[in-house]
Amino acid sequence: LLRLASCTSMAGGPEPQAGPVTLDRSVVKPYQNAYAYKWINYLMYIPPEYPESEKEYPLILYFHGAGQKGSDPQALTQVSLNNQLENSKKENFPYIVVSPQLPGPEGFEWPYSMDRGTWYPDSFYPAVMEMVDHIIRSYAVDPSRIYVHGTSMGGTATWKMAMYYPDRFAAAAPCAGEANPEDAALLKDVPLWVFHAEGDEIMPVANSDAMVEAVREAGGEVTYVRPDGGNHQSAWANEFPELYKWFLNYTLD
Numbered sequence: 001l002l003r004l005a006s007c008t009s010m011a012g013g014p015e016p017q018a019g020p021v022t023l024d025r026s027v028v029k030p031y032q033n034a035y036a037y038k039w040i041n042y043l044m045y046i047p048p049e050y051p052e053s054e055k056e057y058p059l060i061l062y063f064h065g066a067g068q069k070g071s072d073p074q075a076l077t078q079v080s081l082n083n084q085l086e087n088s089k090k091e092n093f094p095y096i097v098v099s100p101q102l103p104g105p106e107g108f109e110w111p112y113s114m115d116r117g118t119w120y121p122d123s124f125y126p127a128v129m130e131m132v133d134h135i136i137r138s139y140a141v142d143p144s145r146i147y148v149h150g151t152s153m154g155g156t157a158t159w160k161m162a163m164y165y166p167d168r169f170a171a172a173a174p175c176a177g178e179a180n181p182e183d184a185a186l187l188k189d190v191p192l193w194v195f196h197a198e199g200d201e202i203m204p205v206a207n208s209d210a211m212v213e214a215v216r217e218a219g220g221e222v223t224y225v226r227p228d229g230g231n232h233q234s235a236w237a238n239e240f241p242e243l244y245k246w247f248l249n250y251t252l253d
Contacts, residue, residue: 022138025051032085032097034073037131041073044135045085045097056142058248061132061169062099063150063157065236066119067108073101079236080151089239094248095147098135100128113153114202120157125164144252149173149243151235152203159211162190171250173243176200176235178207184214191250192222193243197230 030048034041047057062082068075076099077086084090085097102120105112112118136143148169150158155177162172163179163186172187175195192215196208205226212224223246227234 021140025053025140028139032077032082037134038127039103040127040131041071041101041103042131043073043076043082043097043099043101045082045093045095046139047093047096050096050140053140056140057096058094058145058147059096059098059132059135059141060247061128061146061148061161062097063120063148063154063161064099064101065150065152065154066113069102069104069118070106071101071103072106073099075106076101081149081240084239093244095244096135096139096141098132100124100131119153120160122160125157125161128161129165129168142251145170145248145250146252147171147173147247147250149175150177151175152177152232155203155235159187162187162192166190167252170252171247173240173247174208175238175240176203176208176232178203179211181210181214184211184220185218187215188218188220190220192220193225193246194222195225195235195238195240195243197227197232197234199229200232200234202232 028046028051030046030050032043032045034043064076068078076082082099104118135141146169148158148161155174158172158174159177159179162169163183166186166189169190171191173193194208194212196205198205212222215222
């Protein structure tokens with residue numbers, strides 16, 4: 001059970017406001033590149049037109065799965081959104097995408113990688129939020145259009161990040177993750193887009209079923225995509241074109 005006191009302390013402080021960016025757009029590297037903020041390595045995707053543009057961009061904070069931990073953020077390009085951005089499967093993608101990497105043993109080892117004790121620790125979330133605030137100050141990011149998304153272990157992180165910082169995200173999209181339905185009321189003001197295949201053999205769909213029901217009972221808005229059959233790979237292989245259109249329907253007040 002998440003503690004409300006913990007959520008309050010993590011969400012404290014003034015929210016970043018749009019303003020002059022600290023990096024000259026002409027020196028910003030477009031496409032997907034690796035960076036570090038303090039001890040967090042991350043990938044950041046910048047749309048190719050960014051250096052010549054004058055607009056602010058929506059931002060997706062994307063959490064990776066258990067197989068992409070380590071010290072080389074290029075490992076994130078193996079699967080899902082980072083792979084699609086790396087291989088030009090998302091032309092004209094209108095977002096800045098920031099993908100932090102959790103340090104730890106590289107690769108996926110069964111059953112070690114499914115040990116929840118090795119997943120994103122609670123201390124990781126405020127560090128990531130600090131990193132996001134740094135990016136908002138440095139790049140032309142619209143702070144009213146920040147979204148959080150992730151798959152598998154990253155889907156679990158998405159649930160948690162939205163619970164800890166419900167006032168910072170315009171919408172959230174946890175895919176094939178898990179969370180505690182007792183904490184669902186923390187998400188009643190965060191629009192959710194949830195994906196989980198019925199036949200997922202790694203992360204049982206029953207948890208997403210319970211979370212969706214609990215959030216709806218708390219008065220929250222949920223779009224639930226629950227295809228029949230499928231497996232855990234259904235979440236990894238999906239390019240989710242409808243999701244990235246859906247995000248843009250939502251802004252923070």
